[in-house]
Amino acid sequence: MSCVDIKFENIVYPKLNRGTANQEILKNLSGCFYSGQLTGILGGSGAGKTTLINLLSGHITTNIGGKVSINDAICSGADLKNSSIYLMDDDLLQTSLTVKESLLLVAELKLDKRLSASNKIKTCLSIVEKLNLTSSLNTMTENLSGGEKRRLSIALELISDPPIIFMDEPTSGLDEVSAKNTIDLLRSLSRDGKTIICTIHQPSNIIFNMLEHVYFINDGRCIYDGTVNGLVPFLDNILFPCPKNYNPADYILEMSQNNEEISLRCNSVFTPYRFDREKCGNKEIVSYGNLKSERRRIGFLKQTGVLLKRHFIQTKRRKLAMGINVAHHILCGLMTGFLYVGTGNDAAKTANIYKLSLGAVAYISFAYAIIPILVYPFQIKIIKREISNDWYGLKAYFLTQSLAPLPYMIPLCFLFTISCFGIVDSSLSLERYSRLSVILIGVAIVSHFYGHTIGAIFNAKNACVIGSMVATIAMNIGSFHHYRISFTTWVIRQTTFTRYGVTGCLLTFYQNRKLNCSEIVCRHSVEKLIYDDFGVGIPSYLVQLSGLVVNVICYAICFYVILRIKFYSNLVEVWRNFKAKLSK
Known part of the structure; x- marks a missing residue:
């Protein structure tokens, strides 16, 4: 392990143009965090602790004034990300x-x-x-207990032996004993030459005394940068002595928030902290270029293989959920088909098959969209942490999400097809069952990407509302079957995957088939009239299947682009800054 020091000078965030009102969160911060010791960034709520650590870890890259360097080499946000790992206050496992x-x-x-x-x-x-x-x-x-989850989160990141570890509130949510053990662990890691930097909101006296270097922030400005033992003499020096039996950390935070004079005095006598390099032992201080060359990454296909392996282990463990899913497909198929039992070969009751097709497509659409809509807003936080800490790339994750559902999606859709359409018309051939299953699998894949796209954009509550609303509108437009429709309605209908699912099922059921007639005259004894009355358009199975394939591609691209923006782009950060300016 090589020693890595982070130095930052005159940091201002956000950097504003002249004439703009003072909205800065970080105001001309400077300092240096050294390897071989545990550094704590302390301050009250809204002081700028998390903003500073996000900036130093490369998670904020725009509107920054000043410079950040690693071992005296100026580096970018991407460089900072590649040289460190970042553990947030919630243990995402x-x-x-x-x-x-x-x-x-x-x-x-x-x-x-x-x-x-x-x-x-x-x-x-x-x-x-x-x-x-x-x-x-x-x-x-x-x-696991809270303390064990915290230690496991650290252990997972230590596998790659990172030189720099950022932690946001490592003691939050832990009892005093677990918090002490966590800080003790971080101290032992710093003894190995790692640069450990963590934010702590309000440490107890025990936790505070375990820190080796403390950096106090108030209102975006540094008010103390030094050792724990040096804080009390510092307070005496600025004529705000800390009372005996009082936690010095609590005292300086309370006084700085309630008394503007103490902040002015702190700034007037502020001196940057310097660390004795000999405490780092025999660890080597290397150039940043050599540090980057030490980092390696496995290939794209290998990453995909490991992620698929992880997914299948998790799926195999969720036996109850899989059992419910199987029963759900069979029972819903039987209940839907029972409404139209024995009417599949009757030309007088083709409307029943249309309704059945619509019900089947509606079920498959919601079954495969609603779970990611509800679950993915929480899961994406874990994925973002793993990609941010360089476990794997976005392309490998995207390919995994595309392939992983297929092994259970295909047999489940086939089960639903047999249970739903089988009791409606027992004379259906295996070929027609297969064609119906392929159409429903296509609907399921589109719904899978649609649900993930909505879940990636919105939180769980909003995703549920917007996802169901858009799906319902798409269902209504796709099921609008009258052949005399406006050009605008026709264009919109071509973009809805439900339309291709319903017409695909209808075509599979009636194409090249002679129907019986339970009435004196059956208009729909003529196959072409069925398609005309239900607005099928081009009566081709391949056209409907192609429409579903195009929808799969479009929704998959949307999902990938949304993930790309969320994980890598600065657009989210720019949008947040824009909203903050508008609110003020």
Whole structure:
């Protein structure tokens, strides 16, 4: 491990043009965070702690004034991201995996592919032993205690041996003992030459005294930069002595927030902190160029393989959910088909088959869209953390999301087709069952990407409302079957995947088929009249299937672009800054 120091000078955020009102969150901050020691950034709510750590970790890259350097080499936001890992205050862990499985899967993603499996296991076990997780190796991640989850979050990132670790509120949500153990762990990691930087809102006296370097912020300005032991003499020097038996951290925060004079005095006697490099031991200080060359990443296909492996392990563990899903498809298929039992070969009751097709498409659409709409807004936080900390790339994740549902989506749609259409017309051939299943699988894939797109854009509450609203509108437009429609309605209908699903089912059911007639005269004994009355348009199965394929491609592209914007683009950050300016 090489020593890595982060230095920042005259940091202003957001950087504003002349004549703009003073809305700065960080105001001319300077300092240096050294390896070999544990640094705590302290301050009250809204002081700018999280903003500073987001900036130093490369998660804020626009509207920044000043410069940031690693080992005296000026670096960009991308450089900062590549050289560090960032752990937020909530422990975002993949569920339905044991601690051991989580570590080994991450080791496959992060460690050099040339490293043998036994060496990867040794790396994981050494980290487990260091973080005191040996007794929890076979425990599911969702069953861990708060302290164990925090240690596992750290362990997963330590596999790649990062030189810099940023942590936002590492003690939040933990009891005093777990918080003390977490800080003690961070201190031991800093002894290995790592640069550990964490924000802490209001530390207890015990936690505060465990820190080695503290950086106090109030109203976007640094009011103290130094050691814990140096804080009380500093307060005496500015004529605001800390009372005995009083936590110095609490005192300086309370006084700076309630007394503007103390902030002015702090700024007047402020001196930057300097660290004795000898405390870093024999660790080598390397240039940033050499530091970047140490980082490696496995290939795209290997990443996809590991992510698919993780997905299938999780799916296999969720047996109850899979059982409910199977029963749900069969029962809903039977209930839908029961409404029109025995009417499939009757030319007088073709409207029943149209309604059946519409009901089948509606069921499949909502079944495969509603789960990602409800779940993905929470899951995307985990994915963002994993991609941000360089576990894998967005393309590998996207391909995994595209392929992973197919092994259970295909048989489930076939089960639904048999249970739904089988009792309506028992004379259907295997070929027609297969064609119906392919159409419904196409609808399911489109709905899968549609649900993920909505879930990626909105939070769970808004996604549920907007997702169901848009799907209902699409269903109504797609089911509008009268052949005398306006050109505008016709164009809109061509863009709805439900239209291709319904007409595809209808074509499969009636194409090249002789129907019986239960009445004296049946208009729909003529196949062409069925298609005309229900507005099928071009009576071609391949056209309907092609329409679904185009919809799959369009929704998949939308999903990928949304993820790209969320994970990599500065558009989200720019939009937030714009909204902040408008609100003021």
